Structures are given as C-alpha cells and as structure tokens.
Amino acid sequence: MGRNGFALKQVFIWRHGLLLVPLIFLALFFFFPLLTILLFSLFPQGQADFSGFLELMTSAYYRDTFVFTLIQAMLSTLLTLALAVPSAYVFTRFQFPGKTLWMAVATLPFVLPTVVVAAGFNALLGPRGLLNMLLIGTFHLETPPIQMDRTLTLILIVHAFYNFSVALRLITGYWANQSPRIEEAARALGVSDWTLWWRVRLPLLRPALIAAALLVFIFTFTSFGVVLILGGPRFATVEVEIYRQANDLFNLPMAAALSLVQIVFMFVLMLFYTRLQRRMVVSMTAQGAVARVPRSPGQRLLVGVTVGGIAFLLGSPLVALVLRSVSLQDGVGLFYYQQLGTNARGSVLFVPPAQAIGNSLLFALLTTLLSVSLGTVTAYLLSGRVSRLAALLDPLFMLPLATSAVTLGFGYIIAFDEPPLNLRTSPLLIPLAHTLVAMPFVVRSVLPALRAIPPNLAEAARSLGASGWRVWWRVEVPLISRGIIVGATFAFTVSMGEFGASLFIARPDTPTIPLVIFRLLGQPGALNYGQAMAMSSILLLVCALAFVGIERLRKAGIGEF
Amino acid sequence: MRRCVLFFMLCLLLGVAPLVARDNETLTLVTHDSFSMSEDLLAVFQSETGITVQILRSGDAGAMVNQSILSKGNPLGDVMFGVDNTFLGRALAADLFVPYESPLLKDVSDEFKSDAENRVTPVDFGDVCLNYDAGYFAAESAAIPESLVNLTQPAYKGQLVVENPATSSPGLAFLLATVQQFGTEGDYTYLDYWRDLVANDVYISDNWSDAYYNQFSGSAGSQGARPLVVSYASSPPAEVYFMETPPEQAPTASIVADGMCFRQIEYVGILAGSSHLDAAKQWIDFMLSVPFQEDMPLQMFVFPVNPAATLPAVFEQFAQMPAEPVQMDAATIDANREAWLQAWAETVLR
Numbered sequence: 001m002g003r004n005g006f007a008l009k010q011v012f013i014w015r016h017g018l019l020l021v022p023l024i025f026l027a028l029f030f031f032f033p034l035l036t037i038l039l040f041s042l043f044p045q046g047q048a049d050f051s052g053f054l055e056l057m058t059s060a061y062y063r064d065t066f067v068f069t070l071i072q073a074m075l076s077t078l079l080t081l082a083l084a085v086p087s088a089y090v091f092t093r094f095q096f097p098g099k100t101l102w103m104a105v106a107t108l109p110f111v112l113p114t115v116v117v118a119a120g121f122n123a124l125l126g127p128r129g130l131l132n133m134l135l136i137g138t139f140h141l142e143t144p145p146i147q148m149d150r151t152l153t154l155i156l157i158v159h160a161f162y163n164f165s166v167a168l169r170l171i172t173g174y175w176a177n178q179s180p181r182i183e184e185a186a187r188a189l190g191v192s193d194w195t196l197w198w199r200v201r202l203p204l205l206r207p208a209l210i211a212a213a214l215l216v217f218i219f220t221f222t223s224f225g226v227v228l229i230l231g232g233p234r235f236a237t238v239e240v241e242i243y244r245q246a247n248d249l250f251n252l253p254m255a256a257a258l259s260l261v262q263i264v265f266m267f268v269l270m271l272f273y274t275r276l277q278r279r280m281v282v283s284m285t286a287q288g289a290v291a292r293v294p295r296s297p298g299q300r301l302l303v304g305v306t307v308g309g310i311a312f313l314l315g316s317p318l319v320a321l322v323l324r325s326v327s328l329q330d331g332v333g334l335f336y337y338q339q340l341g342t343n344a345r346g347s348v349l350f351v352p353p354a355q356a357i358g359n360s361l362l363f364a365l366l367t368t369l370l371s372v373s374l375g376t377v378t379a380y381l382l383s384g385r386v387s388r389l390a391a392l393l394d395p396l397f398m399l400p401l402a403t404s405a406v407t408l409g410f411g412y413i414i415a416f417d418e419p420p421l422n423l424r425t426s427p428l429l430i431p432l433a434h435t436l437v438a439m440p441f442v443v444r445s446v447l448p449a450l451r452a453i454p455p456n457l458a459e460a461a462r463s464l465g466a467s468g469w470r471v472w473w474r475v476e477v478p479l480i481s482r483g484i485i486v487g488a489t490f491a492f493t494v495s496m497g498e499f500g501a502s503l504f505i506a507r508p509d510t511p512t513i514p515l516v517i518f519r520l521l522g523q524p525g526a527l528n529y530g531q532a533m534a535m536s537s538i539l540l541l542v543c544a545l546a547f548v549g550i551e552r553l554r555k556a557g558i559g560e561f
Numbered sequence: 562m563r564r565c566v567l568f569f570m571l572c573l574l575l576g577v578a579p580l581v582a583r584d585n586e587t588l589t590l591v592t593h594d595s596f597s598m599s600e601d602l603l604a605v606f607q608s609e610t611g612i613t614v615q616i617l618r619s620g621d622a623g624a625m626v627n628q629s630i631l632s633k634g635n636p637l638g639d640v641m642f643g644v645d646n647t648f649l650g651r652a653l654a655a656d657l658f659v660p661y662e663s664p665l666l667k668d669v670s671d672e673f674k675s676d677a678e679n680r681v682t683p684v685d686f687g688d689v690c691l692n693y694d695a696g697y698f699a700a701e702s703a704a705i706p707e708s709l710v711n712l713t714q715p716a717y718k719g720q721l722v723v724e725n726p727a728t729s730s731p732g733l734a735f736l737l738a739t740v741q742q743f744g745t746e747g748d749y750t751y752l753d754y755w756r757d758l759v760a761n762d763v764y765i766s767d768n769w770s771d772a773y774y775n776q777f778s779g780s781a782g783s784q785g786a787r788p789l790v791v792s793y794a795s796s797p798p799a800e801v802y803f804m805e806t807p808p809e810q811a812p813t814a815s816i817v818a819d820g821m822c823f824r825q826i827e828y829v830g831i832l833a834g835s836s837h838l839d840a841a842k843q844w845i846d847f848m849l850s851v852p853f854q855e856d857m858p859l860q861m862f863v864f865p866v867n868p869a870a871t872l873p874a875v876f877e878q879f880a881q882m883p884a885e886p887v888q889m890d891a892a893t894i895d896a897n898r899e900a901w902l903q904a905w906a907e908t909v910l911r
Contacts, residue, residue: 040631115770119784122775127786228767233725234910247623248727249899250630250651329781329805348616348862349597404625413631425617425637502621503594515594521770522595523862524796525803529774529782 020380022397022439029432030400033411040414041256051468054255062241066261069237072152073221075377076159080216081209082086083160083309084167088203090306091168092175093293094299096308103172104547106310107489108164108318111497111543114225115521116536117158120317121230123324125154130320150232158230159220161314166219166441166490167212173486174208174448177479207277207448214273215444218266218401224500239264242404252410260409266402270395318540324532329526336530337538349519351511353535357542360496360512364546366431367438367495372488374435375442378481382443383450397443400436408433409504427510433501438494442487450476483556489547496543513539587613589638591629591832593622596643597860598853622648622730622827629832630655639835640844642684646826647733648766649675650895657852658830661842664847665867673826673866675891681828684848685863686885688817689734690822691721692796694779695789705822706789707818709742713757722764722776722790729768734823735791737894738887739900742820747901751901752908759909780815794822795862798879802859817883824886827863 042049056062091103109117124130125148133146139145148154186200202209222239236244238258246255294300326332343350378397382390400408412433416423423429453476461471477484499514511519513535520532582889590596596618607613617638619625626648629641633655644652652658658680664672666682673683698705706712712721736751742752764787766772774783776788781804797811815822829848831841847848847853854870857863864872872880 007618058766115768115775118775122784126784128784228728229771233727233765233906236711242904244727247627249902250623250901258752324784335805343600345597345859346599347597348600349605349860350600410627410631413628415635417632417635424632504624505619508615508617519594521774523803524773524780524782524792524806526781526800527803529780 018377019381022374022381023393025374026397026400026436027289030403030408030436033408033415034403035408035411035413037411040258041252044252049253052254054429055254056257056261062258065236065238065241069221069239072155072159072227072235072237073217073223074143075497076150076156076163076220077213077217078225079156080160080163080167080220081213084164084171084212085202085205085209086302087164087168087306087310088171088175090303091172093291094294094303096294096307100548101165101544101549102307102310103165103169103551104544105315105318106168106548107493108540108543109161109314110163110165110490110493111501111514111539112318112536113497113517114229116321116532117161117226117317118229119324119533120321121154121158121322124317124554130316131528133194146207148233150230152231152235155223155227155231158226159223161317162226163216163219164314166215169486170212170215170445171205171208173445173482174452175205176482177449177452178204193318206254207451210273210277211444214270214398215401215441216400219264222262222402223328224404229437235552239404243406246404246406248409255407259404261401263399264405267395268397270398271391274391275519276420321533322537322540325530325537329529336527336534338405339527340531340534340538347411351509351516353516356511356513356516356535357538359510360373360539360540363431363434363510364492364495365510367428367434368488368491370431371438371442371491372484375427375439375487375491376446376484377449378439378443379446379480379483382447394443398440401440405433405500405504410438412505424505425507427507429505430502430507430510431495433505434495434498437501438491441490441494442484445486446480447492449480453479481554485550489550492546493543496539496546513542567889574659580666580803586611586840587615587639588837588844589615589617591617591619591625591638591641591846593625594618595861599856599860602852605852606844610840610843612843614844626652626657628687629657633657636832636834639837639841640829641832642829642848643827644681644830645730645827646675646889646891647730647825647894649681649739649828649891650898652830653680653891654895657832659820659833659835659838661831661845663842663846663849665702665846668868669849669866670868673886675826675828681830682845682849683826683866684829685857685861685866686824686826687816687863688794688815688822688824688883689731689738689791690775690791690794690881690883692779692790692813692815694777695812697778697788705756705816707816709739709754709821712763713754713761713777715761717761717789719762719764720787720789721758721761722766722772722785722787723758724791725765725767726771726905729766729772731769731791731793733898733902734825736901736905737889738821738823739812739888740897741823741887745901752904755905755909765909781812788885793862794882795858795864796877797881798875799862801879802875810880812877815881817881819883819885820866820887822883822886824883824888826866840880869886898905 091099125146126132126143127149132146135141182197182204183200186196223237224239224243226238227235227237233323242255242258243260245251245258294303319517325336326334329333340353382394412429413424458471458475461475466474497514499512499518502512502515517532517535520528520535595618603614622643623643624680625641628637629652651666653676660678660680661682662679663682666679669683673686675681675683693705703716706717711717724736726732726736739751743749743754745751764776766776769792772790773780773792776785776787777783778785778788779790781800794815794817797813797815800813801807801811820874829845831838835841849867851867851869854865854867857865858873859875
C-alpha cells in the first residue's frame, strides 16, 4: 500500500506550498550563507584557491585527525547506546517514583557549557576530586588511583554524559508507542530473554536506535569544546581544526576545504542511513506500552541500578557545581546568587539575571516554535512516496549539524549584508541559527513515529466521514505527539545551552545565560567564579522546570497514548 | 492555523530586519566580549555629545578582527575597539581603518604607538605574566621562579599551567615571550625550551578560564592543583577586588622579572566605510580622556596609556609592574605567527 494517505497531505493536496516552507528556510538561512562563504574562501578575487584540498590530501596530520575523529565518534556512539538502551527499557516498562525528574536530570548535562562540565568532572574525577579523595582515604594510597585527565576514556565518558539523554529520549519516545502484545506472544511461545532481546525487541526498535545512533554520531563527530578542553591540545577533531584554521589563522581556503570534506562525508553517511531507514519501517497498531511497578527482586535491582547510575554519572557532576555555588569562603550561603543581581561596578557589561533568563527563554521559545513547526512539516515532506526525492532531501536537513558555527557565522556576515536581508547584526540570527541545529532533532524524533502509522488508519477514519483536519488532529497527531514532545524538548535544550552561534555573530547586547557564564569565567576572582557557578545552577533549574513543565503539558493536553 | 503561524514567523523574521537598521545619530562600537565601562560614564558621553552609542560584541579579539575583514567596505560598525598587538598586523594588512590623530595622543608614550599613520590609537595595555599561588609558596617555603629557564628545573616539575597559544590570547603572548628570549635559531631555540617545559610536565589548557579556574590552585575561586599559571599582572588585584571580604594579602601574585612578561596593547580605530567620522573621532578622544582611562582598570583589568590617569588603590597596592616587559611589533608578530604556532604545535603536541 502506498504511503500517500496521510491526512495533512490530503488537507494540503492543493497547497503543497506548506511542504516547501522548510526547504525555503533551509535554502535561505543555511545553504545561501554556506555557499557564499565557501565560494568566497575558495575563489578569492575570482581566482580558484584549492591549496587547502591539496594539503588535506597530502598531509598525514589531517589524515590522522580524520581517523581520530571517526574512531572517537564511533566509540562514543556505541558507549552512549550501550548505556541508553537498558535505561530506555527501564523507563518504558517500569513505573517508579520520580520518573519525570530522573528523565530531566538525564537531559540537564546537555545545556551546560563545556568549561562548567569540565569543572564538574574535575570535582568528581580529578586528581583532587571526590572519588580520588575517597579512594585515597579508604585504601591509604600515595597517588590518586584515577588518572583520567586528558585521555580518550575521559572524552568518551563526557560524550556519553552529554548525549545519553538524546538516545534515551528518542528510544523511550518510540518504545512507549509499541504494543506489548508481540512480546507477550513471544513469551507465550517460551522464548528465552536473550532471544527476546535479539529477535524481538531490538529489531522492533531499529528505527529509533538508528536515529539515535545517527544523532549521537554526528554530535560527537563534530565535537569541539569537549575535545579541546577535556581532551587537551593533543587531540583534535576535524571541527577543532576548522575552528583553528578559520578563527586563529584566518586561513579561509583551508577552513573551507575542511568544512566541505566534513559536510560531504556526513552527507554520504546520511544518504546511506536514509536508505537503511526506509527498509526497516515497522508499522504498528497504536497501542501504548504498559509501565508496571517492578515486582521481582531482579526488576527492582534493574530499576535501582539505572536510577543509581543516572544519579551518580549524570547527577553528581551537576551536584558538585551546585554545591560550589553555595560554598562561600566562610560557610554556606546564597551570597553569589545575591551578587548576580547587583551591579557593583556600575558596568555596561552587567546583566540582571532575570534579563539573561528572559533572553534565554525567549530565544528558546522561538527556537522551539520554529523548529517544531518546520521540523514536523519536514517529517511529512520526507515521509512521502516520492522516495528518490525524499531520500535526497532527508540528509540535506541534517547537514546544519555537520557544519561548524564559525563557518556559518562567517557566511552570515558576507551573505546578509544588504537590504532586504541585512540580518548580520540582528539578534534574530540567534534563534535562526539555533533552529537550524534543533530542526534535525524534531525531524528525527517525529519521522519514525510518522512512518510507523499504518496507512490504512487515516483511510479508515476518512471512510467513516471524518474531515482531513479532523483525521490529522485526532488520529495522526496523537500518534506522533511523543515524537513531537521529544523533539520540542531538545529544540528547547539546544537553544538554552548553545552559545557557539552567539560568539560568531556580532550582536547587540542580548546576553543569554550561557553567555553570562562565559563572561564571568573570563575574569579572575572568587566572586566571578562563584557567580558563574550560581548562574550555571540557575540554568540547570530553569531547564529542569521546563522539562517537567513540558512533560506535564503533554499529559494534561493530549493525554497518555 | 499552523500555516498562519508559519507565515507569521517568516514575516516577523523578514520584517523586523529593516527596523533594526541604525538611525543617523547612532555610533556603533564593534568590540570583543570583555569590553566594559561604567554606565554612568557612557551616559555622560551620550548626553554631552548627543551621540547614542550602540555596542556590538563578537567573541574574542580574533573573531572580531576576522568579522571586520569579511565585512570590509560595508562595516558592521563605525569604530572597533579591542584589537591588540598580536592581531593588529592582520587588521592593518587588511586596511580596515581610516587614520585619525587624536589631539590627546601627544601625551601617550611612544612605546604604545604601533602605527606611524595613526590608523589605530592605543587605549590600554596589560602584561601577561606568570601568577603564583602565594599560599602554596609560603607554606612550602619554596623559591619563586625568577626566569623562564627556572621553569624547566625539577623544582617546578608539574607546577605550571599555560594556555594553548593557538587558541588563547595569553597563551600566544607567553609563546611570544619565549620566542623573544630564546630566538628561533641557534643551539637552544624557543622550541628547545618548550621541549624542556613538556619534559617538566607543563599542563597546556585550551583557554584562560580552564587554566585559571580548573588547573591553577591559587585563585580563591579555583579548584586546580598547580601553583603557577600564565595570567595577567592585573589578576592579583582582581583577586582581591572580587573577594567577599577584602584580605590583607592577595592570594596570588605576579612574577615580573625581566623578560618574563609580554605586553599586550589594545587599540581603537575608525572602520573604513563608516559614515559617522566625526562621532567616531569624538569617541576616540573620549577613550583617551582621563575619565575613561581611570574607569578602565576596574572594568576591564587593564592599565591606562594616558599618563595623567591615576590607578585605583587596589591596583596601586596589589599590581606589580614589570620593569622590562617583552615587546614585539605587530608586523613581526603578523609575519611569523603562523609559522611559530605551527612549529610549536609540531614540537609540543605531536
């Protein structure tokens, strides 16, 4: 049966214009500036300059950089998935206290600036960190037993720390829509647990697993701050090299060559992925999985280990920095929080915390609205029957994730410098840039859900006399709502935590929370550091509240499906 | 409904752009993210001159210069402040500025002036020096290193944090100090020195914040374990200034022995293509005037170039001034920066 039966398409059968909006958006705010800067870099004064490519092909250094980038990204993806799949199982199948809260805790690391995360890990795993002090004290050791500073292991752990929730949310969101009947049938046939996992659960989850793997892979492939700060200068990813060439050396031909190689590599990878994905569509009857209270000791242990793992690995670096924000020179208190609100030096740099929170929330809200509407429409566009075209378009929408902020920032400056699009110093560029990064999340979380809808469902509803709109709202939206919520949560998160774009765009002062943290950490002294930790804690709190709020909204608004 | 929302969003995006365009009495200052000044002082300038100042910020000095080069001829603003002597060569080579000789420049010492044509005007300077953890050295009764060579000795093994010169401005300044002292040719070049530093377990951080707060042990805010860090001569007074209760003794101090500090000078210039030349000139005069020069130390932790400006008490008390800081002209830095960095990376990192 053809997959052209979706209601939204029926509604807009005569106005395919809507489906083109995301394409226009992408063309205008991504491809236009990107091509402008690439052409500018590779053809300065009309003369072709391909010196960058030549160096890329002949230099062993760049080959090693590429290989390292690839290997660390694959290992990080494997580690992240290995941790996320069992946790997703626990979150889907069991009911336990604080479930929403733990999910929020798992997502929080995503919003933190890398320097702050480095501080958190230092407090936990560093030479004078909590764990080492504990081990030294317990076993009377001479030297710290955990020496992870500047190792690949630490890079992988921190990558998992950042991306765990991407995989967890994507898989849980998808899994929760799956009927338990297949499993029950399998159990009735007496299959072992092992077979159940390998032959039933994982195959059914493949669309979500692969989508999660792809996102984590792209994120870690283009990793920047983690590698620079926690990996140290000996490790470099392609993204780090692009930044060095563009920002520090201003070697535009080389930066452009590297950017192009990274983009083309990602494009080919995603073409492959799209083909793979289309072959493994799992249609399912819309029936929610049932979460039970864990009964057997084994189940309790599983839930305990998962929650304990999240609390320790993800929660403790966060707790460390919250503690730091209330530790004063003498005792404990909220002094740094109070200081955030006073402009002691009467400085123009001063930002009242309420204003930073307001700016962050405004940008995040705009980003969420834009990326959810554009992303959902994109998912419809890609789910269509015109498979060749969709297969080509799908990777295009992922490319912003594979493009470095510095390259795109340069592109904005030279592409948007004339009216009617003199946007280069507009604060609007920030939510626009965030939307480019957030949209792929929405697409990746909505698309598997959309493809899993049996096509005859909408037809059945229509044959019963429901209008196109009604079918869309009452049949399709409920089925993709989990995907939309997952996407919206990430769009919000990406925007709250991102500040790379803000650094590469010259902007009037609309400081966000991460930017205030960055500024505070740029000056010496206990007050600055304490306030940076306080502002980070506020960022965590605002995001945690938002996550819980989004979850409540879903339950209240659309109900449990 | 959804379509309406989408259309509304797009109209909003495209429609707001022209409104953001500047009006005529506005002077746009392009600067880096550390720029700061007193609100009151800005208000005084605006009311006295009738000029409204809009501040545009980019990440760091490097990002700012790059953006200005890309937007050359159709500049993002009218004046640019914050380009320093390590990036000045790149900016001058790209011909970003219109010359202007401020009447106040005659009082400024020649050592700060880098361009005979006055395309840029010096505004402030700061010395990149080693800072040490005063508590650690006092408790251990250890000697404080007095030269760059000292740092390669076993006594200081595992004690030093520096920033990566490829990604950090103080890191680059420290590299330049080693280039100046050891040279690039002969038996013992700056690269040999760096090999010895690495052998002595130097820690190379990506940026100043990570070095100072996560690796260095001396700051009242830091959590690190190493008592020596590359920072600024103004960091010790900042430590005192940013304490909850001002102490008698600063927790850190600078090492200002000859040849150990590198002098960074920050400049302001009028961007070519600006249509507010008069306003821009008034702004530059204002930056050199005593009120602004006296405002800078506690706002940006830099030193004034105008000799008539007096330093705040906390600077007088806790800032050490190097007698013989390393100075290198912008053209030399610009001509060699890439090669020095490349050689450094190959020696130290690979």
